[in-house]
Amino acid sequence: MEQGLWQQGVDLMLYGMGTVFVFLLLLVFVTTFMSRIITGFFPEAEPAPAASAKAPASKGQLPSEKTLAIIKDAIAQHRKRKDRD
Amino acid sequence: MEQGLWQQGVDLMLYGMGTVFVFLLLLVFVTTFMSRIITGFFPEAEPAPAASAKAPASKGQLPSEKTLAIIKDAIAQHRKRKDRD
Amino acid sequence: MEQGLWQQGVDLMLYGMGTVFVFLLLLVFVTTFMSRIITGFFPEAEPAPAASAKAPASKGQLPSEKTLAIIKDAIAQHRKRKDRD
Amino acid sequence: MENIVGLWQESGIAQITWGQSIMIVIGLLLLFLAIRKRFEPLLLVPIGFGGILANLPGAGLALSSVEVAIASGDVNLLRQMAALVGTESLVDLKNALSGAPVAIQQAAAQMAADAGYTDGMLHKFYTVAIASGVAPLVIFMGVGAMTDFGPLLANPRTLFLGAAAQFGIFATVLGAAGLSALGIMDYSIADAAAIGIIGGADGPTAIYVSSMLAPDLLGAIAVAAYSYMALVPLIQPPIMRALTSEAERKIEMVQLRHVSRREKIAFPLALLILVAIFLPDATPLLGMFCFGNLMRECGVVDRLTDTAQNALINITTIFLGLSVGSKLAADKFLDPKTLGILALGIVAFAIGTAMGVLMAKFMNAVSKQKINPLIGSAGVSAVPMAARVSNKLGLEANPHNFLLMHAMGPNVAGVIGSAVAAGVMITMVRAMGAA
Amino acid sequence: MENIVGLWQESGIAQITWGQSIMIVIGLLLLFLAIRKRFEPLLLVPIGFGGILANLPGAGLALSSVEVAIASGDVNLLRQMAALVGTESLVDLKNALSGAPVAIQQAAAQMAADAGYTDGMLHKFYTVAIASGVAPLVIFMGVGAMTDFGPLLANPRTLFLGAAAQFGIFATVLGAAGLSALGIMDYSIADAAAIGIIGGADGPTAIYVSSMLAPDLLGAIAVAAYSYMALVPLIQPPIMRALTSEAERKIEMVQLRHVSRREKIAFPLALLILVAIFLPDATPLLGMFCFGNLMRECGVVDRLTDTAQNALINITTIFLGLSVGSKLAADKFLDPKTLGILALGIVAFAIGTAMGVLMAKFMNAVSKQKINPLIGSAGVSAVPMAARVSNKLGLEANPHNFLLMHAMGPNVAGVIGSAVAAGVMITMVRAMGAA
Amino acid sequence: MENIVGLWQESGIAQITWGQSIMIVIGLLLLFLAIRKRFEPLLLVPIGFGGILANLPGAGLALSSVEVAIASGDVNLLRQMAALVGTESLVDLKNALSGAPVAIQQAAAQMAADAGYTDGMLHKFYTVAIASGVAPLVIFMGVGAMTDFGPLLANPRTLFLGAAAQFGIFATVLGAAGLSALGIMDYSIADAAAIGIIGGADGPTAIYVSSMLAPDLLGAIAVAAYSYMALVPLIQPPIMRALTSEAERKIEMVQLRHVSRREKIAFPLALLILVAIFLPDATPLLGMFCFGNLMRECGVVDRLTDTAQNALINITTIFLGLSVGSKLAADKFLDPKTLGILALGIVAFAIGTAMGVLMAKFMNAVSKQKINPLIGSAGVSAVPMAARVSNKLGLEANPHNFLLMHAMGPNVAGVIGSAVAAGVMITMVRAMGAA
Numbered sequence A, B, C: 001m002e003q004g005l006w007q008q009g010v011d012l013m014l015y016g017m018g019t020v021f022v023f024l025l026l027l028v029f030v031t032t033f034m035s036r037i038i039t040g041f042f043p044e045a046e047p048a049p050a051a052s053a054k055a056p057a058s059k060g061q062l063p064s065e066k067t068l069a070i071i072k073d074a075i076a077q078h079r080k081r082k083d084r085d
Numbered sequence D, E, F: 001m002e003n004i005v006g007l008w009q010e011s012g013i014a015q016i017t018w019g020q021s022i023m024i025v026i027g028l029l030l031l032f033l034a035i036r037k038r039f040e041p042l043l044l045v046p047i048g049f050g051g052i053l054a055n056l057p058g059a060g061l062a063l064s065s066v067e068v069a070i071a072s073g074d075v076n077l078l079r080q081m082a083a084l085v086g087t088e089s090l091v092d093l094k095n096a097l098s099g100a101p102v103a104i105q106q107a108a109a110q111m112a113a114d115a116g117y118t119d120g121m122l123h124k125f126y127t128v129a130i131a132s133g134v135a136p137l138v139i140f141m142g143v144g145a146m147t148d149f150g151p152l153l154a155n156p157r158t159l160f161l162g163a164a165a166q167f168g169i170f171a172t173v174l175g176a177a178g179l180s181a182l183g184i185m186d187y188s189i190a191d192a193a194a195i196g197i198i199g200g201a202d203g204p205t206a207i208y209v210s211s212m213l214a215p216d217l218l219g220a221i222a223v224a225a226y227s228y229m230a231l232v233p234l235i236q237p238p239i240m241r242a243l244t245s246e247a248e249r250k251i252e253m254v255q256l257r258h259v260s261r262r263e264k265i266a267f268p269l270a271l272l273i274l275v276a277i278f279l280p281d282a283t284p285l286l287g288m289f290c291f292g293n294l295m296r297e298c299g300v301v302d303r304l305t306d307t308a309q310n311a312l313i314n315i316t317t318i319f320l321g322l323s324v325g326s327k328l329a330a331d332k333f334l335d336p337k338t339l340g341i342l343a344l345g346i347v348a349f350a351i352g353t354a355m356g357v358l359m360a361k362f363m364n365a366v367s368k369q370k371i372n373p374l375i376g377s378a379g380v381s382a383v384p385m386a387a388r389v390s391n392k393l394g395l396e397a398n399p400h401n402f403l404l405m406h407a408m409g410p411n412v413a414g415v416i417g418s419a420v421a422a423g424v425m426i427t428m429v430r431a432m433g434a435a
C-alpha cells in the first residue's frame, strides 16, 4: 500500500506535469496561429481615439485639482443622499 | 389521435385568442375607468418642476461640452480607483 | 395546562429579562475594559484629516449650487446612457 | 365546450372566498400605508404585494405542492395520501400531514409531483428565504454593515437603556400567556414568545424568531412589527412626555468622545465572544450582525461592505418581503389570534418605551453624570426612527439640545438587546417543549 | 501505463460525436451573431457559450448525475437502476427513468451519488434557474421595473393592437398542430403551444412556457425567440409597407396626455386583480411584472427598484442564459423538430406583425381618432426594438412624424398580451392533458 | 429552576473545549493578519470570522442536522440511527454514517428533522456555496471578467513560464505521498493531490479541488493558499535573487505589441476548445473563466460584465469565505495533517517560484529574444501580487526596467496552468480510486 501510494505520486507527477506542459505548448501554437490569422486576414481598423476621451485631452488639459475635489464631494453627497432613502 | 390534435389546436386558437381579446378589452375599460376616477376625484397637484432639475435650466443653460467631458473623466477615474480596491 | 402556561410565561419573563440585563451589564464592563486597554496601550495616531476631504474645505468654500446642479445633471445623463446599453 | 367551462371554473372569480377578498383589501391598505404614509416602505411594499398575491383565488401561489393537490380535490390522489399518512378522513388530511414525520411528508410531495402539482411561487420563495433562516441573517449582516457603534462605545452606559426597553418583550409574553391562561386566546408558549418579540421593534429579529417558534403567526407578527415601527413617531411622544418633566427634557448632554477605529474593530469581536459564551442560540443572528459590522469597520474589505449594504440586502429584502406576504393567506391571517397580536404588539411598544425612559430617570437618580431621559425611549430599537423622535422632543424642550447622536447609543443597544432576548427565548421555549 | 490510456480515453477528442461538433459550430455562430451583429447580446452571449459548454465531449456539463452514470456505461450500476425501474433493457433505461415516478427517480439519483457521479454544472444551473421557474419570474420583475406604462395609459386603445398581434401565437399553434395532424412533424399539443409562444416575441415568457410545457424544446424555442427578436428590423418593415398606403404611413398622431403618478401606481394593481380574476395561471408571470412596475412607480423603494433593474436582473440573466444553453445539447437540438420550430417561429412573427397593422387599420375604419397603422406592428412586443421600427418607418414617410412614444403603448401591451396568452395556454393544455 | 440549570448547561462556557479555544485564537490571528497586515483581506476576513463562528461552543453552526443530533447525545434518537446504519456502537455512529449510502444518510437526516434538529448556519452556506461547487466557479467567472490576456497574447512564449511554475504543485504531491509512504503522515493520494494544488497559488482552484478530493482538509488548504499568496512578497524575492545574476536582472524587455480586440475575443474560445479536447474535467473551472473573459472582451454585454466583476463576485466571496471558515472546526483543523499542509504548502510556493525563474533562464539559453528571468516567478499565479514582485525586483536592478506588463503574461498563464493541473489531477485521482 505505501509503495502503491509513492508510485501513484510519481505517476501523478509525471503524467500531470507532462500534461500541463503539452497543453500549454499546444496553447502557444494555437494562440500564435490564431493571432497570425486574425492580424493577417481580419485586421482591425486602427482604433479611433474615442471622442469622449478626446474632448478633455484635446487641449492637453487635465481637470484642475479643485474641480476634481468639488466633483468628488458632490458625488459623495449624492451617494449619501441615495443611501438614506 | 391526429384529428384530435388538430381539434385541440383549433380549440386553443379560438378560446385562446378569444380570452386575450376579452381580457385586453376589459383592461381597456378598467384602465379608462380608473384614469377617470383618479384624474376626476384624486387629481395630483401640478408637478412642481423639481428644484434640482430647475437650477441649471433656469437660465436655459446646459453644462458646456467641456465641463461634461471633465466630469465624465473624473467619474471614470473615480470608478477605476474604486475597482482597484 | 393553563396554569402551566402562565407559569411558563413568568419563567420566561424572569429568566429572560434577567439574562438580557446581565448580558448587557457584562457588555458594559467588557466594552469599558476593552476601550481602556485600547486607548491606554494601543492608542491610534491622531487621524490625519483626509487629504481628499481637505482640498475643497481648505478654503472653507463649498461647491456652488450651480456647479452641483450641473454635476448632478451630468451624472444623471451618464447613468441614463449606461442604462440604455 | 368543456374546455370553456373548465376555463371558467379555473378562473379566479368563481373560486374567491370572503377571506381572500378581505385579505386583498388588507394588502392594498398596507400598500397605501407604505406608499402614501411612508410606513417602512422597503418592507411593507413587498409584504403588501406578497399578501395580495398569496390571496389570489385559484393561483395557489402560497401553497406547497401537496397543499395545491389537496385544494384541487383530486379524490384518488387524496385517498392515496390519506393511506400514506394513515388517516381515514380526507378533510383532516392537511393537518394529519403537517404533523407527520418528514419521511411521510416527502413521500406525499413525491405523489403530488407525480400528479403534476408544483409548489407555488411564493411558497418557493418562503422556503428558500425564511424557512431556511437565511434571509433574516443576511439582512442582519447588512444592518451590521450599516451600523456605527461609535456613540455606544463613547457612552457604554446607554446599553442599560437598551436593556430596559426589552421589558416590553417579556411583559407581552406574559400578557399573551395570561390571555391564554384566562381562556380568552389560545396561544402556546412558543406563540407567546414570538408575539413578545414584536416589542423588540426589530423586523428581521421578529421574522427570525417567529419562523422558528410560530411560523403560522409570522405574517401577522411581521406586519405588526413593521407597522408599529413606522408608527413610532405617534406612539412614543405621549408616553415620553407623560413620564418626564420639562426640566428633565431640557437636560443637555456632554459631547461624545472620539472613538478610535481599533475600538470599533474590537467591539464586534468582543460582543460575539460574549454571545457565544452565554447565549449560543443567539449566535446566528448576532454572529452575522457582528460580521457585517467588522467588515464595515476593518476598512480593508470595502468591496464586500458595499455589496452587503446594497445589492445583497436589497435582493434579500425583496424576497423576504414577498415571502412574509405569503403568510398573509386568509386562512392564517383572518384568525382571532391576529387581533390579539395587533393589540399585544402595541402594548409591547408602549411598555418598552416607558421602561427605557424610566431606566434613564433611575440612572439619573443614582449617578452624577446626567442623561436626558428622552433618549431612553430609543432603546426599543426601531433604528433610526426612535432616535429621531428623541431628538425632536429634545429640540422642542430646548432648541440647543441635539440628542440624535446620544440617542443612537441606546438605539443600537436595543438591537443587541432584542437579539439577546431572541436567543434566550428560543433556548427556553425549546427546553420547555422538550420537558 | 493504464493511467495514460485512461487519460486519453477520458479526453474529449476520443469521444466527440458529429452532433456535438455541429452544435459547437452553432454555438460559435450564435456568439458571432450576438457580438458582431448585436443580436440580443445580453441573452445570446450566455446562451451561445452555454451551448458550447453543453456539447463539450466527455465533460457532461448538461447532464444530471443519473445521465452521467448512464453515459459512463458502468454496467453493474445500470443493471441496478434497470431493476429499480423494472425494465429489462439497458438501452431504454434513460427513457424508462424519465417516465418513472419521482420516488424512483430520486432512488436512482441516490444510486448515482453512491457511485460518485454528480450533476453537471449546467444541469445544476438549469435546475435552480429554470426548472424551478424562478429565473424568468425574476427577469419579468426587472422588466416590470424598467417599463413605463405612461404611453399605454395615455391611450388605452392601443391595448387592442397588443391583443391583435398575439394572433401570431395562436396561428402558429394551429400550424404546429396541423403539421403533426398531417404527419409531417410529431408535435404534441403541449409542444405546439410552446412553439406558438415564440410569436409573443418575449424571451422570458417563451422560456417560462416551454419550461412548463415542453422542456426538451426549450433550447430551440429560446434561440428562435431571441434571434427573431433581433431580426425584427428585417422581418417587420416589408410586411408593414405591404399592408399600408403612403397616406396611412404619413398620419400624424396627437401628442399624448400627461399621465399622473397615481394612475401609474394604480395600473399594475388593477392589472393584477384582473389577471387573478380571469387567468390564475398567468399570475406568477404577470404578478412579478406588476410588482416590479409598482416598485418603480411608487417612488418610495428606489433602492429595491435599482437592484431589480441592475444587479438582480443581470445575475439572473447570466444564469438563465447558461441554463438555456444547456438545452442546446446535440441530442435535443439536432432534431427535425428544431427546423420546424425555426420555420414556424418566423411565420409567427410575420403573422403577429401583420395582424397588429391590420387591427390598426380596422380601428381607423370604425373610429374618428386616427392612429398611424405603423404602430400596430409594435404590438408583438420585442420591446423596444419593434417600437423603434415603427418610428423609423414613420420618419421615412413623414420627417415630422415621431411615432416612438405612440408605439410604446402597443409595445408594452404586447408584453401583457403574450403573458395572458401564456396563462391561457398553460391552463388549457393542462386541462387537455388531464382529460 | 430546572430552566436556569438548563440555561447554564446550554451556555457556551460550560461546553467549550480546548480545541475550540485554540481555533478561536487562530481565527482572531487570521483576522489580525487580514486587517493589520493586509493578508488577502477579501478572503481572510470572512474565513477568519467563519472560523471563529464554527468553533463557538454549543452553537453548532458548522454541523449538519445529524451531527447536531449526535452532539446533543439524545440516546433514543442515536439508537434509532445506529439501527438504521446497522452499527452497534453509538460512539462510531458519525463515521458509520459518513460512509453509509446516500439513502441511509437522507433517512438519518429525516430522523434528525423529526426530532427538531436543523443544519447549522455555516453548514447551510457550505452546502450551497462549496459542496455544490458553485461558488468557486462563480468566482472564476468574475476573475475571468477582470483578466486582461493582452500581455499573454502579445508574448505567448510566457505560457512556458506559467507551465514551469506548476512544478511546485506536482513536487508537493510527491512530497505528500512520500511522507505517507514513509509513515510520517497519513495522506491518501487524493489528499496529496489537494495539498499540491496549494502550489498553484490560486484560491478558487484550491478550494474547488479540495472540495472534490479532500473536503476535510479544505479549511487548512484554503488558509494555507491564501496566507502564502499574501506572503508572496516575502517568499519569492530571496529565491529570485539566489537564482539570477545581477546582469540577468538588468535585462530590459522590448515593448509589447498592440493586441487587437478580435484576438482577445478569439482567445477564450480557443482556450475552451483546447481544454475540452484534452481535459474534460477542467471544463467547469476554465469554462466559467473563459465565459467571464469573453463577456469582458466582447464589449456588448457590459451590464453583465460589470455585475460579474462586482455584485456577483462580492456576494459569492462573502459566502465562500464563511463556508471555508466552517471547515476550521477544531476536530478537523487541529490535526497533524494541518501542520503537514502548512509545511508542504510553502515548499510548493518555493519550488514553483524557482522553476519559473529557471525556465526563463533556460529559454534565454536556447532563444535569441531575451526575457528577464525575474518574470518567471510570476508564473505561480498569485495575481497580481507575483507580477508586482517581479516589477519591484526589476526596478531595484535597473531603475528604467518596468516589468509589470511583461510579468502579467506568465501571471495569467499560471492561472490557466493551475486550472489545467487541477483537471488532470481530478481525472487521475478518480481513475486511481476506481482502479
Ligand code: NA
Pocket (backbone or CB within 6 Å): D199, D200, D201, D202, D379, D380, D381, D382, D414, D415, D416, D417, D418, D419
Ligand atoms: Na430592540
Ligand code: NA
Pocket (backbone or CB within 6 Å): E199, E200, E201, E202, E379, E380, E381, E382, E414, E415, E416, E417, E418, E419
Ligand atoms: Na407579445
Ligand code: NA
Pocket (backbone or CB within 6 Å): F199, F200, F201, F202, F379, F380, F381, F382, F414, F415, F416, F417, F418, F419
Ligand atoms: Na497557478
